[in-house]
Amino acid sequence: MNFEPDFVADLKRLFEERVLFNQVLGLKIDRIEPELVTAHIDMRRELVGHFGYNRLHGGVISASLDSMGGLAVMAAIGARHMDEAPEQRLHRFGRLGTIDLRIDYLRAAIGERFVLSAEVLRLGSRVASTRMMFRGMHEELFATGAAAYIVS
Amino acid sequence: MNFEPDFVADLKRLFEERVLFNQVLGLKIDRIEPELVTAHIDMRRELVGHFGYNRLHGGVISASLDSMGGLAVMAAIGARHMDEAPEQRLHRFGRLGTIDLRIDYLRAAIGERFVLSAEVLRLGSRVASTRMMFRGMHEELFATGAAAYIVS
Amino acid sequence: MNFEPDFVADLKRLFEERVLFNQVLGLKIDRIEPELVTAHIDMRRELVGHFGYNRLHGGVISASLDSMGGLAVMAAIGARHMDEAPEQRLHRFGRLGTIDLRIDYLRAAIGERFVLSAEVLRLGSRVASTRMMFRGMHEELFATGAAAYIVS
Amino acid sequence: MNFEPDFVADLKRLFEERVLFNQVLGLKIDRIEPELVTAHIDMRRELVGHFGYNRLHGGVISASLDSMGGLAVMAAIGARHMDEAPEQRLHRFGRLGTIDLRIDYLRAAIGERFVLSAEVLRLGSRVASTRMMFRGMHEELFATGAAAYIVS
Numbered sequence: 001m002n003f004e005p006d007f008v009a010d011l012k013r014l015f016e017e018r019v020l021f022n023q024v025l026g027l028k029i030d031r032i033e034p035e036l037v038t039a040h041i042d043m044r045r046e047l048v049g050h051f052g053y054n055r056l057h058g059g060v061i062s063a064s065l066d067s068m069g070g071l072a073v074m075a076a077i078g079a080r081h082m083d084e085a086p087e088q089r090l091h092r093f094g095r096l097g098t099i100d101l102r103i104d105y106l107r108a109a110i111g112e113r114f115v116l117s118a119e120v121l122r123l124g125s126r127v128a129s130t131r132m133m134f135r136g137m138h139e140e141l142f143a144t145g146a147a148a149y150i151v152s
Numbered sequence: 153m154n155f156e157p158d159f160v161a162d163l164k165r166l167f168e169e170r171v172l173f174n175q176v177l178g179l180k181i182d183r184i185e186p187e188l189v190t191a192h193i194d195m196r197r198e199l200v201g202h203f204g205y206n207r208l209h210g211g212v213i214s215a216s217l218d219s220m221g222g223l224a225v226m227a228a229i230g231a232r233h234m235d236e237a238p239e240q241r242l243h244r245f246g247r248l249g250t251i252d253l254r255i256d257y258l259r260a261a262i263g264e265r266f267v268l269s270a271e272v273l274r275l276g277s278r279v280a281s282t283r284m285m286f287r288g289m290h291e292e293l294f295a296t297g298a299a300a301y302i303v304s
Numbered sequence: 305m306n307f308e309p310d311f312v313a314d315l316k317r318l319f320e321e322r323v324l325f326n327q328v329l330g331l332k333i334d335r336i337e338p339e340l341v342t343a344h345i346d347m348r349r350e351l352v353g354h355f356g357y358n359r360l361h362g363g364v365i366s367a368s369l370d371s372m373g374g375l376a377v378m379a380a381i382g383a384r385h386m387d388e389a390p391e392q393r394l395h396r397f398g399r400l401g402t403i404d405l406r407i408d409y410l411r412a413a414i415g416e417r418f419v420l421s422a423e424v425l426r427l428g429s430r431v432a433s434t435r436m437m438f439r440g441m442h443e444e445l446f447a448t449g450a451a452a453y454i455v456s
Numbered sequence: 457m458n459f460e461p462d463f464v465a466d467l468k469r470l471f472e473e474r475v476l477f478n479q480v481l482g483l484k485i486d487r488i489e490p491e492l493v494t495a496h497i498d499m500r501r502e503l504v505g506h507f508g509y510n511r512l513h514g515g516v517i518s519a520s521l522d523s524m525g526g527l528a529v530m531a532a533i534g535a536r537h538m539d540e541a542p543e544q545r546l547h548r549f550g551r552l553g554t555i556d557l558r559i560d561y562l563r564a565a566i567g568e569r570f571v572l573s574a575e576v577l578r579l580g581s582r583v584a585s586t587r588m589m590f591r592g593m594h595e596e597l598f599a600t601g602a603a604a605y606i607v608s
Contacts, residue, residue: 020200021209024176048172050246057173058218058250063211094202098210099431099452100256100404102558104585104602105249106578121600122562126430127403127454129560131600144577144587146560146602148403148452150431251583251604252556254406256433256450258426273448274410278582279555279606281408283448296425296435298408298450300555300604302583324504325513328480352476354550361477362522362554367515398506402514404560409553 001034001079007086008032011078014090015071025064027116029071034079037071038117039064056109056142061134064116065145066101069130072118073149076128092151099127099148109134109142118145126151153186153231159238160184163230166242167223177216179268181223186231189223190269191216208261208294213286216268217297218253221282224270225301228280244303251279251300261286261294270297278303305338305383311390312336315382318394319375329368331420333375338383341375342421343368360413360446365438368420369449370405373434376422377453380432396455403431403452413438413446422449430455457490457535463542464488467534470546471527481520483572485527490535493527494573495520512565512598517590520572521601522557525586528574529605532584548607555583555604565590565598574601582607 003011012029016022026047031038041047041064049057073096078089118132132145155163164181168174178199183190193199193216201209225248230241270284284297307315316333320326330351335342345351345368353361377400382393422436436449459467468485472478482503487494497503497520505513529552534545574588588601 018204019202019209020198021211024198025211046172046176050171052246057171057215058253059173059177059211059215062214062218062253062255063209066210066214094204097260098257100254100406100433100450101210101214102252102254102404102406102602103214104252104577104604106585108249121560121597126456129404129562141577144602146404146558146600148560152430252558252585252602254450254556254558256425256452258433273408273445278608281410281556293425296450298406298448298556300408304582323506323513324502325515328502329515350476350480354475356550361475361519362557363477363481363515363519366518366522366557366559367513370514370518398508401564402561404558405514405518406556406558407518408556412553 003032003078004086007078007089010086010090011074014093019067021063022067025060027064027067032075034075036117036119037068037075038115039068040116041114043112054110058105061105061109061143062101062103065103065132065134066098066147068116068118068132069145069147070096070098070149072120072130073128073151076120076123077151095152097150099150101145101147103143103145105143107142111136113137155184155230156238159230159241162238162242163226166245171219173215174219177212179216179219184227186227188269188271189220189227190267191220192268193266195264206262210257213261213295214253214255217255217284217286218250218299220268220270220284221297221299222248222250222301224272224282225280225303228272228275229303247304249302251302253297253299255295255297257295259292259294263288265289307336307382308390311382311393314390314394315378318397326371329364331368331371336379338379340421340423341372341379342419343372344420345418347416358414362409365409365413365447366405366407369407369436369438370402370451372420372422372436373449373451374400374402374453376424376434377432377455380424380427381455399456401454403454405449405451407447407449409447411444411446415440417441459488459534460542463534463545466542466546467530470549478523481516483520483523488531490531492573492575493524493531494571495524496572497570499568510566514561517561517565517599518557518559521559521588521590522554522603524572524574524588525601525603526552526554526605528576528586529579529584529607532576532579533607551608553606555606557601557603559599559601561599563596563598567592569593
């Protein structure tokens with residue numbers, strides 16, 4: 001199953017531009033599939049957490065993984081409602097809410113680009129559970145996340 | 153026990169200015185005590201999570217509560233090492249790392265100013281555990297957090 | 305607002321006896337109020353986690369705090385539906401499910417009796433969030449918990 | 457790299473028998489490798505969480521996944537210290553402590569046997585992070601876990 005190019009383009013725009021804080025994070029979507037979404041963030045000076053080093057702020061990781069989990073849920077919901085017009089499916093995005101989030105920080109995140117992915121472990125009628133990864137350019141795993149979302 | 157005004161001023165500067173992403177968040181410290189730290193964030197357009205509404209992005213909450221937990225640990229460590237010169241105590245900040253973080257989102261965060269607090273539940277020789285709160289101007293609780301930090 | 309003695313007695317029996325694993329844990333309710341539930345566990349040999357020491361197994365803590373969070377939600381739901389007959393309110397217990405759980409272990413739990421408490425931070429129409437504490441006889445805090453539950 | 461049969465047998469005995477609460481859970485180890493540990497639990501009446509149904513108590517899941525994460529760390533530590541005598545490596549088990557634990561409950565766990573696995577995502581000199589899975593006989597995923605442990 002594949003999403004319509006228009007749906008993907010609109011979801012990308014909504015996520016990257018209209019969720020304003022995602023712009024601050026510099027979150028760019030690479031792939032939107034029903035089972036997996038991926039994105040990247042390029043390192044910038046404002047994202048530094050530790051003066052003196054060039055380490056990414058842990059908050060960039062938690063914020064972007066929360067966004068990615070939400071995007072994965074959105075893709076899974078989109079796939080479940082292919083009978084609806086793309087626009088109608090996009091409206092469902094506004095009704096998503098994060099219930100809670102856990103981030104495990106494994107290693108200091110240093111690099112020029114970071115690669116993010118998220119998948120839905122379970123999509124229920126009311127709650128969705130996701131798992132997220134935050135990696136470097138060479139596949140090194142910097143952090144993992146888990147989150148629950150309310151869907152409706 | 154009270155910290156020296158210089159220590160407080162330097163810790164404030166380090167936290168608000170040199171941790172660059174805290175500037176993006178607009179995190180401003182209000183109180184640094186051995187048992188409790190508080191801060192606030194003023195709402196700005198870039199922090200919006202949901203176009204169409206004026207809701208704060210969940211990532212602002214997770215990122216700022218992670219920072220606040222770290223600040224609380226720093227204050228607790230500072231209190232434990234009052235025999236050291238203030239500058240030496242500040243150096244300990246660089247060695248702090250978040251192990252993991254949990255955020256519970258209770259209500260959509262809407263308002264002009266948000267009030268954050270954090271306290272240390274346990275400071276061990278290697279690991280510290282903290283609890284954090286994210287509130288509105290009228291004490292309404294928007295989110296709670298818990299995190300573990302490595303100290304050395 | 306107070307619950308009817310019958311409702312309290314029935315909820316206590318259901319929780320302590322019919323949830324069979326709570327019997328294994330030895331979980332005994334002390335208080336059921338709309339805002340707060342408390343209980344205790346007496347130390348027994350089977351609950352030991354570390355041979356050689358007399359430490360409580362961390363799993364006893366996570367399992368009992370999960371149960372306590374659920375009980376707190378049940379009390380909060382009970383208070384919201386005082387117009388229903390007690391029996392009808394009890395039926396709602398069967399529809400509760402834990403979405404996720406976080407436990408922070410602060411200190412090794414050693415003692416003859418442990419005191420548990422839980423409160424609901426938010427009761428929505430679909431999701432409830434709770435906070436739990438696991439203490440010793442002298443108020444020492446051994447562990448804290450946070451959990452989300454689905455309600456319906 | 458493989459562990460000595462004696463080391464495996466002793467670690468199995470220590471874990472299954474001397475950690476008394478693991479006996480209550482009925483936790484049986486199937487595999488101990490440096491990168492992966494697996495075990496199973498057979499359903500028993502005492503482990504029921506919901507009267508009327510035959511659902512496993514969520515606390516059995518959280519308790520057993522906490523134990524499994526610890527076992528995975530123990531295996532990883534064992535692999536790192538192959539220069540030590542097996543007995544000496546086993547002593548390191550006593551110094552392990554869970555810092556915190558998160559469990560995501562995905563589906564009601566119903567079945568005759570449950571299959572558990574755990575792997576270490578990162579083993580540092582002071583902190584280890586693990587990921588755990590709780591499955592049914594047909595690979596269905598009932599719950600996932602993440603935990604941090606202090607090692608020394």
